[in-house]
Amino acid sequence: GAQLAVEHFIALGHCRIGFVGVTNRPQSNQHRFKGYQNALEAVGIALDPALIFTSHTIEDHAKTGEASLEPLLAAGATAVFCYNDTSAIGLLAACHKRGLSVPDNLSIVGFDDIDMATYTMPPLTTIRQPRFGLGQQAMHMMLALLDGQEPENQIVPGELVVRQTTTQLLPCENLEAAS
Helix, strand or coil: CCHHHHHHHHHCCCCCCEEEEEECCCCHHHHHHHHHHHHHHHHCCCCCCCCCCECCCCCCCCHHHHHHHHHHHHCCCCEEEEEHHHHHHHHHHHHHHHCCCCCCEEEEEEEEECCCHCCCCCCCCEECCCCHHHHHHHHHHHHHCCCCCCCCCCCCCCCCCCCCCCCCCCCCCCCCCCC
């Protein structure tokens, strides 16, 4: 899912792409960060630590998103992938408070496609997880545990839901030198 979001940004011409992570969900945060990293590496964009924001003191995901705005803008981000929709909504609110236009000044993609994502202003572009498929996978994992087996950790592919928080930029001149 994260890789899909970053590939969407790259297709729109973004090459300064930020990542907002959380610390209270280490395994899923690590998987999403890896997807972010893989998408950048696939087109030759070097990983820039200044574009990665993870708070070790903020537990509230919306506040994490809100706190990420200034450091990511200072690093030159034109687009930001957020760990989840809640952190993306916090980032969206921070942009509004600062008078920034989303997507004109900053493109944002969340993750989870929560119900609120369609009601934000503008409506949030996000990665939708297949809830039924996740439920099936959880059931198979529980059955494996009950049988005394170690369940396999699987990543369920998501779907990009394009709404109104991303926009086209001019393509990066040289992706190798983009970061």
